[in-house]
Amino acid sequence: MLGPNGAGKTTLIRILTGLTVPTSGKTLLLGCEPVKVKKDLGLVPEISNLYVDLTAWENLMFTAKLYSVPKKERIDRATKLLKLFGLREA
Numbered sequence: 001m002l003g004p005n006g007a008g009k010t011t012l013i014r015i016l017t018g019l020t021v022p023t024s025g026k027t028l029l030l031g032c033e034p035v036k037v038k039k040d041l042g043l044v045p046e047i048s049n050l051y052v053d054l055t056a057w058e059n060l061m062f063t064a065k066l067y068s069v070p071k072k073e074r075i076d077r078a079t080k081l082l083k084l085f086g087l088r089e090a
Contacts, residue, residue, distance in 0.1 A: 001013075013043065015027050015034065016029050016034050016041075017034065017038065017041055017043055018034045018035045018038045038067070055090065056082060056087045056090035057078060057082065060074070060077070060078040060081065060082070061074060061075075061078060064077065064078065
């Protein structure tokens with residue numbers, strides 16, 4: 001997606017990923033409301049959203065909690081991802 005600064009690119013992405021609620025209108029993504037497909041989405045922002053003061057584990061736990069991932073599931077997922085990418089010590 002390309003456009004000048006202030007065109008609404010970030011706002012659109014935030015709406016489509018369910019991070020922002022639109023103030024009017026209706027948003028559909030793949031024919032569904034964004035909240036229904038949120039678990040199937042991935043987003044790689046241009047600027048990292050990692051908190052540099054947190055460990056890799058803490059960043060994953062924080063982000064999963066923001067998305068209301070149940071505690072046991074976020075622990076299982078984070079453990080698997082850190083092992084998969086060789087980041088257990090990060």
